[in-house]
Amino acid sequence: MNITKILFVEPPRNYWFVMGEYLPPPTSLLILAAYVERELPDIEIEVLDCQGGKIGWDSLSKYIESNAPSIVLTSGFTCNAYTCARTSEITKTVDKDIITITGGIHFSSVPEESLIDFPEIDYIIRGEGEVTLVELIKTLKSEKNIGRVKGISFRHKGKIIHTPPRPLIKNLDILPYPAYHLVEDHLKHYHFSMMAGKNTRYMVLEGARGCDYRCTFCTQWKHWGGVWRTKSIKRIAGEIEFLNETYGGVFLWFTDDHFKFSLRGKALYKELRHSKCKKDIMLFLQARTDDVAKHPDLVTKLREVGTYWIMCGVESDAEATLKEFKKGTKTKDAYATMKILKDNDVFSHAMFVIGAKRDTHESIERLRQFSIDLEPDFSIYTALTPFPGTIYYENAKKNGWIEDTNYANYDMAHAVMPTETLTRKEVQNELWKCYQEFYGSYRRNIAGIFSKNKLKRTLYRHMAGQHVLTKFRRLI
Numbered sequence: 001m002n003i004t005k006i007l008f009v010e011p012p013r014n015y016w017f018v019m020g021e022y023l024p025p026p027t028s029l030l031i032l033a034a035y036v037e038r039e040l041p042d043i044e045i046e047v048l049d050c051q052g053g054k055i056g057w058d059s060l061s062k063y064i065e066s067n068a069p070s071i072v073l074t075s076g077f078t079c080n081a082y083t084c085a086r087t088s089e090i091t092k093t094v095d096k097d098i099i100t101i102t103g104g105i106h107f108s109s110v111p112e113e114s115l116i117d118f119p120e121i122d123y124i125i126r127g128e129g130e131v132t133l134v135e136l137i138k139t140l141k142s143e144k145n146i147g148r149v150k151g152i153s154f155r156h157k158g159k160i161i162h163t164p165p166r167p168l169i170k171n172l173d174i175l176p177y178p179a180y181h182l183v184e185d186h187l188k189h190y191h192f193s194m195m196a197g198k199n200t201r202y203m204v205l206e207g208a209r210g211c212d213y214r215c216t217f218c219t220q221w222k223h224w225g226g227v228w229r230t231k232s233i234k235r236i237a238g239e240i241e242f243l244n245e246t247y248g249g250v251f252l253w254f255t256d257d258h259f260k261f262s263l264r265g266k267a268l269y270k271e272l273r274h275s276k277c278k279k280d281i282m283l284f285l286q287a288r289t290d291d292v293a294k295h296p297d298l299v300t301k302l303r304e305v306g307t308y309w310i311m312c313g314v315e316s317d318a319e320a321t322l323k324e325f326k327k328g329t330k331t332k333d334a335y336a337t338m339k340i341l342k343d344n345d346v347f348s349h350a351m352f353v354i355g356a357k358r359d360t361h362e363s364i365e366r367l368r369q370f371s372i373d374l375e376p377d378f379s380i381y382t383a384l385t386p387f388p389g390t391i392y393y394e395n396a397k398k399n400g401w402i403e404d405t406n407y408a409n410y411d412m413a414h415a416v417m418p419t420e421t422l423t424r425k426e427v428q429n430e431l432w433k434c435y436q437e438f439y440g441s442y443r444r445n446i447a448g449i450f451s452k453n454k455l456k457r458t459l460y461r462h463m464a465g466q467h468v469l470t471k472f473r474r475l476i
């Protein structure tokens with residue numbers, strides 16, 4: 001088959017209203033595009049960021065028609081699954097011979113279901129994408145046996161074929177820097193208003209893949225083969241400097257689900273300490289509370305080199321629930337972490353989950369009180385969501401707990417399951433009450449809006465001004 005041009009599409013999407021208005025770069029596609037660009041230099045590569053270019057579905061269709069790519073590729077997680085399917089559907093309407101490929105956590109977790117529900121998708125790439133994608137393109141080009149490409153799912157003679165999984169890349173340093181040059185026109189528009197301001201350039205970078213914990217509600221560890229792999233510290237620091245110096249990236253969001261201060265904190269500090277950009281960057285990290293609690297000194301050090309916001313999955317106040325989630329942290333870790341972040345002037349962002357099977361009005365009230373006692377700068381409450389690919393999903397499906405199967409609602413703001421004693425509507429109501437108690441407090445709002453801390457002022461203005469509470473109220 002003649003493959004001359006491939007088009008990566010970031011489809012039109014809604015933003016997550018809880019965290020306000022933002023425009024993220026299409027990171028997964030940029031990471032993949034960079035690899036294909038290096039490995040297959042004869043192929044023309046384009047990345048169409050519909051959000052960045054304000055391109056709607058009709059214009060997307062016209063774009064595909066006038067550019068005539070050989071392959072159209074999309075990526076999306078569960079709440080975005082339909083936007084990927086729609087992109088593939090539009091592609092096939094334009095020209096049924098254009099090949100459609102998709103990948104990412106959602107499609108990797110339910111490839112069979114996806115190929116049945118979305119006949120417009122030709123190939124699903126499961127798990128790590130780079131090597132599989134290049135091999136698939138080469139195989140399509142040479143018209144050899146597709147069934148020999150590891151890590152894909154596709155239809156063949158009326159059957160769905162899942163080839164064996166592909167081994168993971170051993171050394172992540174072999175990956176090129178993400179292809180931000182392919183979205184150069186949009187670079188100045190990438191921002192995250194509430195977190196860093198509308199005029200601060202927002203970029204996403206990857207330091208590690210996967211996780212070696214096994215939380216029952218989380219998709220990440222399984223998607224990445226249950227192991228945690230990091231790029232070398234030199235490479236990570238190099239990527240930070242590159243994004244800052246070449247593209248003016250300032251607000252840099254690490255995709256790493258588990259930062260691991262214990263293993264990388266000191267080395268990253270040493271590497272960044274001498275960098276020119278350390279005064280210019282604002283690093284966002286995700287960490288476990290037990291890791292932060294054990295390493296207050298490393299938080300201090302990383303603060304010196306630009307770490308200004310840390311998000312932690314506190315999840316629950318109930319040790320039994322933490323155990324059920326197989327989280328492996330304790331509530332005392334959460335208290336220690338919030339204090340350490342405060343002492344170091346790092347913005348503390350705590351995530352909580354409600355709606356576990358044993359949750360009642362009383363247990364959720366206790367969680368609300370706990371979240372207030374912890375005093376994080378920013379609290380996000382989520383409804384336990386059975387993402388395909390999680391242990392929780394398997395249990396919930398087997399036991400018939402899932403009431404809402406519309407994946408567009410799998411954004412953790414919609415309750416999709418009841419608990420043993422609460423209806424789904426009551427869980428939704430409890431979620432609204434969490435936000436109302438934390439952000440509806442007159443005293444806390446006044447303190448937030450007039451806080452000396454600029455981030456806190458912006459955040460409280462958003463929570464009050466953008467009607468987050470009203471939007472949650474409407475979901476009930």
Ligand code: B12
Nearest residue numbers: 024027028073075077078102103104125128129255387411
């Ligand atoms: C940055 C980020 C965001 C950013 C922006 C993301 C973006 N560019 O759109 C923001 C903050 C806006 C965001 C928002 C949300 N996010 Co988010 N986000 C992430 C994060 C941390 C990194 C994403 C990333 O770039 N990863 C790096 C890339 C390389 O990994 P990857 O996408 O898996 O891609 C690899 C393979 O999967 C595969 N692949 C992927 N796509 C494709 C496509 C093709 C064609 C091929 C061949 C291969 C392929 O190849 C890639 C390279 O190997 C992830 C966690 C994570 N570590 O991935 C969560 C994550 C994706 N987010 C999640 C969620 C739930 C959300 C929200 C719903 C709310 C929330 N609670 O945060 C909103 C939804 C917003 C919306 N409406 O779209 C969940 C998704 C769970 C699920 N199964 O659906 C994740 C996994 C976090 C988690 N631990 O649970 N998010």
Ligand code: SF4
Nearest residue numbers: 211213214215218257
């Ligand atoms: S929730 Fe965090 S610690 Fe647990 S498995 Fe997922 S990434 Fe790892």
